[in-house]
Amino acid sequence: MLSRKTPTAHFVQLIEEGAALSIPVLYSFRRCPYAMRARSALVASGLVCELREVVLRDKPQALLDASPKATVPVLIEPGGAVIEQSLDIMLWALRQNDPHAWLALDPDGVSAAMDLIAQCDGQFKHHLDRYKYPQRYDDVDGRAHRDDAASWLFQLESQLATTPFLFGDRLTVADAAIAPFVRQFAHTDRDWFESQPWPRLQAWLQRWAQSPLFERIMGKYPPWVAGQAPVLFPG
Incomplete structure (x- = not known):
């Protein structure tokens, strides 16, 4: 904390x-x-x-x-x-x-954290932008991009299966780097986001959004x- x-x-x-x-x-x-x-x-x-x-x-x-x-x-x-x-x-x-x-991970953990952030900034952000702002991209199918982005969120849900944060029992650079983008995704349609089978991801996001850091x-x-x-x- x-x-x-x-x-x-x-x-x-x-x-x-x-x-x-x-x-x-x-x-x-x-x-x-x-x-x-x-x-x-x-x-x-x-x-x-x-x-x-x-x-x-x-x-x-x-x-x-x-x-x-x-x-x-x-x-x-x-x-x-x-x-x-x-x-x-x-x-x-x-x-x-x-x-x-935040950076105190073993070498494999640092590599995995940087890779996860790169996935967030790459494929996930690509779909997030087109889900949230389809009018900026020649009116693409926002729901299709939502579903493509959601496939990566299932990966986060799986990663949170045994620990409250992405790389263990405490927040690290990966959580702090990724959470703002997951929040933006969630706020695009809160009812839809909260209806998805991501209880661990939803709890992780809420924990961050209710923290003194946030x-x-x-x-x-x-x-x-x-x-x-x-x-x-x-x-």
Whole structure:
């Protein structure tokens, strides 16, 4: 379980005293599952960043300058290096500090976790997008893509047969990386999702959605405007 204690108050005090800080900057969007996974790792690591909430239909020029791909999340390290992929942001944070042992798996476990995340980001995300937004893809058959995505969720159900989390008795990087996408799938049609024979998967998702971690990553922030006072995350 993640502690609610953070060093944020200390950083706020430093800002109030006019001290110069050198902390990462994270461009994020609250509901984006990729950004959710990045924020999760930052919370778990205990690192603090400046959060810049983005309005996707009106992206700030600073984000476009940092990352022409113009999608969130994007993290800018204190030295100026840019990390553009959500999983890379997770690994960057956790390799600096991993107090909850999200990466503490044996070599085979790490390989299996990365493979499962790749399946989520590949085949499952492909079908999820077309299920949730069929109008964006020439009005494809959303239900067909729902059923294709569901075949992978049966795999997760099977993996949860003996443990409450994907790789054992505690949450790891795999759970934190995958849960936001399963949540997006579930919310597309909650009644249908809850009617499926996935009791372990449904319990796993509920456990994550009711956790202190989820509460902390889903705080609401106003859109970032250049020149405003830094918004520190976690906060």
